[in-house]
Amino acid sequence: MRVDGSLxxxxxxxxxxxxxxxxxxxKMGAFLFGNQVxxxxxxxxxxx
Numbered sequence: 001m002r003v004d005g006s007l008x009x010x011x012x013x014x015x016x017x018x019x020x021x022x023x024x025x026x027k028m029g030a031f032l033f034g035n036q037v038x039x040x041x042x043x044x045x046x047x048x
Contacts, residue, residue: 012041 004011014037016022022030 004013016030016034020030020033022033
């Protein structure tokens with residue numbers, strides 16, 4: 001079972017692409033980009 005299917009809270013699913021340097025295992029090639037996506041999401045949730 002996918003984790004997102006069991007969550008009842010708001011959530012986003014973001015696919016990291018090869019053009020974003022995520023062609024390596026999981027998103028490790030896009031580590032900085034992944035952190036920015038998470039911080040942008042957190043800022044949106046908290047209003048900052």
